[in-house]
Amino acid sequence: MEGSVAVDVAVGDAAGPVRARRRLAIRPLLKPKILIGGAIVLTLIVAGALAPWLAPFDPNAQNLDLALKPPQWLLGPHVLGTDAVGRDIFSRLFYGARVSLVIAVMVVLISGVIGVALGAISGYFAGIVDFLIQKAVEVVWAFPPLLLAIAIMAFLGQGLGNLILALVMQRWISYCRVARGQALSLRTREFVDAARALGASNTRIIVRHIVPNLFQSAVVIGTFAMASAIISEASLSFLGLGVPPEIPTWGSMLADGRTYISTSWWLALFPGLCIFFTVLGINLLGDGLRDLLDPRLKRSGTGMG
Amino acid sequence: MSWKRSAIAFAAALAAFGANAQTATAGGRVAVGVTETIASYDPYADSVSLAYGIWCQVLGCLGVYDFSKSDYVGMLAESWEVDKADPTIWTFHLKHGLKRQNDGKELTADDVVFSFNRVNTDPASQQKQNVAPVKEMTAVDKYTVRVVTKVPTASLLEYLFDRFIITGKDLYEKYGASQADRKYLWGWGPYKLQELQIGQRIVLEKDPNNPQVKPENPDTIIFTIMREPEQRVTALLNNEIQIAEFIPPQLAQRVREAKNAKLVESSSVEIMFLAMSPKYKPWDNVKLRQAVCYAINRDAIIKSILSGQADRLDGPIGPAQYSYNADYAKKNLYIPYDPAKAKELVKESGYKGEPVDLYTPVGRYIDDKEVTQAMIPMLNAVGINARLRTPEWATMWADVQKGKTAFYYMGRGSVVDPSPALSQYFETGGSPRIGMSDPGIDKALAAERVEFDPASRKKDLNVAFKAIEDASPACFMWSHRMLHGISNAIEFEPDPTGRIFGTHIVVKQ
C-alpha cells in the first residue's frame, strides 16, 4: 500500500524466522520517488567522488582581486560567483558535496552499528542489561537534539572526528529502539530455542538470527538518518562549531555567506540549495525504498530519523 | 460665563492637540541602535564601551578625552595637576556648584572618594582595572581630591577619565546598594536615566537644568540593543532609529545609497594585530616574526575584504590616538609589503617548514575570518606553512589569557593613550598573552611612564613603538574605520571610541 505511515510496531513476524533475501523486481523500482530521489543522490555521489576532476578551480585558491563577484553563469569562468576571498563557489560546492557525503555515511554507519548492536543485546538479554541500556537511551534521548551536539563541539573543539562523534551521539538511539523491539519479540521464538538447544552461543544467535531481521528497518532508518546528519552538520557549521576552515562544507559556506546576505546573495543561496536538494533526494529515495522493502512496516513518517 | 468656559476648553483642546502634534513628529527624540548590552543596574558591574558612555553622561566622569582637541578635558573636574616634587601625587579640583539631577545635591570630593572605594570593594565590580594605578584617594576639602598613585604614572588620565564613574555617597548609604542602583541612579551628568531594561534598551532624558545641554540636543535618547548589523541598517532605513552603530563594510553601500541617512566614517581606537609568542617554536626566532610582517599585503586586504574601511597601522597606533606622529611613523615604523624580503628572513631564521596554526576568532572583529583566511596564502607564499584555526571565542580567549596560543589575530580596543595596552601585551610580566620579554621594550615603556612633560612623553612613546617593532612580538595590521549610519534628521559626529553622547547630537529643526 503506497505511502502508508504510522508508528513503529514491534513486529513479530508470524511467518517465522529469518526473512530470506527478497528478490526485488525491477518494475517497482521505477516509481518516480525512487527515480528522482535516486538520481539526486547519484548526482551527489558523483559530484563528491569526482570533485577533483569536475571542479574548475581549486576550492581554496584565493584571488583578492576577484572577491565577491556575482555569478557569471555560462558567460564566465566563475559560474556561480566568488566569495569574500575570491574562491570559486561552484568548485567549493563540489568539494562540499564530498565532505557532506563522507560525514553522512560515516555517521550513519557508526551509529547504525552501535545502535543495532546495543539494541539487539538489550532486547535479547532483557533483564538488567536491558534496563541499563534503556536508561542510557532515555538520558541521551531526553537531551534536546541539537543541544548535545552543540555542547560536544563547543567543548571538544573543531575537527572532523569530533563532529562525527557529536552527530553519532544521539543518532544511535533510533536504531537501538527498533532493534530492541524486534529482538525482544524474536527472542521468544521457537527457532531461537532450537538454536540454543543445538548449542549455539548467545553471540552466534544474535549475529546469525536476530540481526538479519533488523537489517531492513535499519536501512530505512539509515536513509533518513543520512538526511538529518547532513542538516545537523550544516547547523553546527552555521553556529561556527563544525570542521576547521580549510575543509569546505556547505554549512560553513552558508555561515560565511550570512554576513554578506543582502549584498552578495549568491554566497548563501547556492550552498543552501545544495543542502535542500540533497536532503530532498535522500528523503524521496528513503520513502520509496520503504514502500518497497516493507510496506507493512509501520513507521513514524517523520523523515528526520 | 459659558463662552469663557468654552473658550478655555477650546484653548485646552488646542493645546492638547498641539502637544499631540509635537509628539507625533517625535521632535527631540533620537533612537540609537547599539551592539553591546548593559547587563546590570550596578554602574560598576559592566566594562563595555556602551556602559561607560552611558554612565559618564548620566552619573558623571571626572573628565573625557576630547578627540577634536586631541587632549583630555574635564567634565566634573575643573582642573588637575601633578605635584612637581612627588609625581605620584595628583590633585583634582572639582567644578563648584554642580547640582545633581532630581534633588540638586552638590558634587563633593567625598563622592569621588566614595566611588573609588566602591569600585574596589563592590563584589560585582568589573572596573577595578580603571583605578589600578591608584594607591589611595582622599578628600582634601569640599572640592579637592588628592590621588596618590603606586608608582609615577604619566598615563593616569587614560585610566581615570572616561572610565571612572562617580556616584553619590549619600544615596548609597541611605538606600543600600540594590535600591540605590535600581531607583536612585541620579548623577551629575547632562542626561537622566529614564529606563533601563537589561538586554533590551536604555532610555535617557535630558536634564534641562544641566549647564552642558543645549536646546538643540535631543530630549530623549533611546539606546536599543540590535546585535545584527542587518537589523540596524534596516531599522535606520525605516526611520526606527536615527543612529546605527558600527556598520560593517559590506553594508556601507546600502547606507550610502539611503535617501534618509548618510554614512559617516571616523577612525577608531581599536588596533588589530598578529601576535607571535616567542615562548613557542618556531616563533622564538625574531627573524621569522619579522618575516610575517613583510609577508602580509595589508593594502590588498584592506582594499578588497575591508572595502577600504580600515587604516593601515604603521606602528602600534593610528592618527586618532595619543602621541601619533605621522612623520616618525612614515620614516621609522612603516613596514612595506615585501615578499622577497620575507622569504629571505624566513630562510635566515632557519625555519624548517613545520606547520604553524594561525588562530582567529570568528565574528568578533570585522571580517576576522575573511582577513585571516586571506593571510594564509600570503604566508605560504614566503615559505611559512600556516593553517587557519577558528575556535570558539570562549576557548580561544581562555588559551590566549593563559598564554597558550602561539600565533593569533587579535584586536585591542579603547586604545587612546597606548601606554597601558602596550605594557599589557609587550612588557615583561604585563600579561601572559604573548609572554614577551625584551629589555629594549621594557626600558622604553618604563621611561615614558614617568615622563610628565607631554612633548617629551610623546617622543618617548614613539621610541617605545620603534623598540616594539624591532623586537617584533606582533605585526600591526590596521585599525578599522568606524562606520555609522546617521539619519538626515540629526547632526552627529561619532567619537572614535564609539561612545554616543547626547550633548554631541543636534536635532535639526
Added chain:
Amino acid sequence: MVGYLLRRAIGTIPVILLITLLVFLLIHAAPGDPADLLLSDQATPQDTAEARHRWGLDQPLYVQYSRFLVNVLKGDFGTSFRYSDPVITVIGERLPATIELAIVSLLIAVALGLPLGVWAGAKPNSWADNLGSFFGFFGISMPNFWFGIMLILVVAGYLNWLPSSGRSTYGIARGSETGFYIVASLLAGNFDAAWDGVKHIILPAIALGTNMMGIIMRVTRSAVLEVMHEDFVRTARAKGVAESTVLWRHVLRNALVPVITVVGLELGTLLSGSIIVETVFAWPGSGSLLISAIESRDYPLITGTVIIYTLAFVAINFMIDILYGFVDPRIRFGR
C-alpha cells in the same frame, strides 16, 4: 493505571538527575573560563581569581555539584554570572518569547499541514495528493536556518514587507516585551502593538514551522489513507452522508490520534530548532539566551536553561507515552 503512571513518573527522576550531572560535567570539563570571559580584557589575575572565588568555581567539582543539587531542590537555580540576577528570573524573561514562537509555528504547521494531508489522503495519486506531498517533502527537507535567511533576504530585504529581525519596534511597544507580546497587547486593546508583534513573528514562525508542517502533512496523509478503508466510513457513505462531512468529521477525528502523537514526539525537534531560528532572527528567546550563555560560559545559566528544556522535553514525552498507552495498549512504540 495510577500505579503505572506513578511508576513512570518516578522513573523519569533518575533520568533528570543523570542529565543534570551530565550537563554539569560537560560544562566544567569544557575549556574556557567564565571569569576571563565576563570580566573586561584589562582585568588583572587577582580580579579573575576573586571572581572565580565569588562564583564558587575554586571548589572541587563534587562540592560544587552537591551544592547545586541542594539548591535546585529548593528551587534555586543559582545566579547568572553575567546578569547577576537569579537564573530563574533571567530565563523567565526570555521564555515567553520562545513559547510564543513555538505556538505560532505549531499553528502555522497545523493550519497548513493538516488540510493538505487530509486532501492528499482522501484522493491518493490525484493532483491534490501530488501538491500536498510536494509541500510535505519540501517541509521535511528544508534546513530551517537557511530558509530563515532566504526569507529575510527576500521578504524583509528585497520586498520590504516585514521586519527582518527582533520581536518588536520600540515606540510602538511601550513597556516591556518580555511577556506574551501579541496576546497581552490584544488584551490591553493596543492593536498597533499586537500588529507589530504579528509582523515580527511571521517570518521566524514560518522558518520554524515548515519542518513540522511537512511532518504533519505526511502523517495525516497516511493516517487518513488508513482510516478511509475502515468499515465505518463505508457505512457512513452508504447512509448518504455528504463526502465532506465523512472526511472532516469522521475520518479526521480518527486520524488525529497518530498525528497528535507524532507532533508530540517532534516537539523536541521544534524546541531545538527554535535555538537556531532565534539566532538567525535575533529573536530574544531562551534559545538565543542559551547560545550566548554557552559563548560566555555562564555556567548557572547554561545548566538552568538546559534543565528547563530537558524537563519540558521529558514532560512532553511522558504525556505522549501515556496518551499512547491509552489509545492502543497493544502497540509498544519505538522511535
